Amino acid sequence: MRLVKGNLNIINLRTLQMVINTGSHTAAAKKLGYTTSAVSQQIAALEKALGVDLFERGPRSLWPTPAGLAMSSHADVILRQVARAEDEMHAYASGSQGSLRIGASGTAAAQLVPRALSRLAMRYATADISVEDISLQKGLANSVLEGLTDLGIIYEYSRVPIPRPEGLVLQPLLDEELVVISAAHSAGKTGDKVPLEDFARENWITNEAGSAGAENFLESCQQAGFEPNIGFHSNDFDVIRGLVKETIGIALVPALALGIDRGIAFHRLTDPPRRKIHVAYRASDMNPLLGVTISALREAAEDFIDWTTDAFEVHLDQPVASILAE
Known part of the structure; x- marks a missing residue:
């Protein structure tokens, strides 16, 4: 295939079309x-680039040569394709076209991502936005940095800070309390705040040993002055809630993991440990879908907070989570 020499100028082609359509340089x-x-200079430059006369010039008029008519047909095709390319690029720039890969797992994937995707589907129907379950925090950060995913949702417990790798932007989204959940018959009034040490003698269910959730739990208990009796481990909060409902033990869980099972009650703590949710993306990534997706996730988080205020047996004057400033 012959390489394009690059002598054609789009502006000159548009001028050619206008001269042919109007019949003169002046018009x-x-x-x-x-x-x-x-106009005369642009036509002359185009003729020089092509090596052929495009117009026959009379004393007071000009008309296209056969080469000029042929070039006009080519210009029609080229300019239509350029217009299509411009329209498509505008769509990519606005976020209505393009793709974004989200990496998420756990409670944010269950509570926030579906709500956000619902909004995006209505606003950017032609965009290709996909979600992949990536459970490990380090794996998720690396997945974003290596370009395997574009946007990751990362958890950070208050007593277990996470690393900030170079090139990775962490934008805060949600700050949530950790609350104690127990079987409903053992509960006090929903929303009442009690110290964590009130549960020192209980049997506990917590995340897998070595996980950020488990480390945060142990640090919290240590600061409250007791060593917890841990009977079961799971990183699946659905499993944890099931065990709690069957009175196997109690658990310290983030607000996003509460669910709304009437067989379970939660107890707010006077000095609760907290968990932050960040969205992570590459500093070099200029994908316009990043911004609109983060906005949709923020709206989903606001919906969740509103829901928790009246989802339980009493109205919560203070919500169990809050939106973090960008």
């Missing part, structure tokens, strides 16, 4: 907002 200049001299 074309008025339509285009150029001077007559500028």
Whole structure:
């Protein structure tokens, strides 16, 4: 295939079309907002680039040569394709076209991502937004940095800070309390705040040993002055809630993991440990879908907070989570 020499100028092609359509340099200049001299120069430059006369010039008129008519047909095709390319690029720039890969797991994937995707599907129906379950925090950060995913949702417990790798932007989204959940018959009034040490003698269910959730739990208990009796481990909060409902033990869980099972009650703590949710993306990534997706996730988080205020047996004057400033 012969390589394109790059001698053609889009502006010159548009001028060619206008001169042919109007029949003169002067009329074309008025339509285009150029001077007559500028139009003449553009046509001359195009003829020089192509190596052929495009117009036959008479004393007071000009008309296209066979080469000029042929080039006009080519210009029609080229300019239509350029217009399509411009429209498509505008769509990519606005976020209505393009793709974004989200990496998420756990409670944010269950509570926030579906609500956000619902909004995005209505606003950016032609965009390709996909979700992949990536459970490990380090794996998720690396997945974003290596370009395997574009946007990750990362958890950070208050007593277990996470690393900030170079090139990875962590934008805060949600700050949530950790609350104690127990079987409903053992509960006090929903929303009442009690110290964590009140549960020192209980049997506990917590996340897998070595996980950020488990480390945060142990640090919290240590600060409250007791060593917890741990009977079961799971990183699946659905499993944890099931065990709690069957009175196997109690658990310390983030607000997003509460659910709404009437067989379970929760107890707010006077000095609760907390968990932050960040969205992570590459500093070099200029994908316009990033911003609109983060906005949709923020709206989903606001919906969740509103829901928790009245989802339980009593109205919560203070919500169990809050939106973090960008």
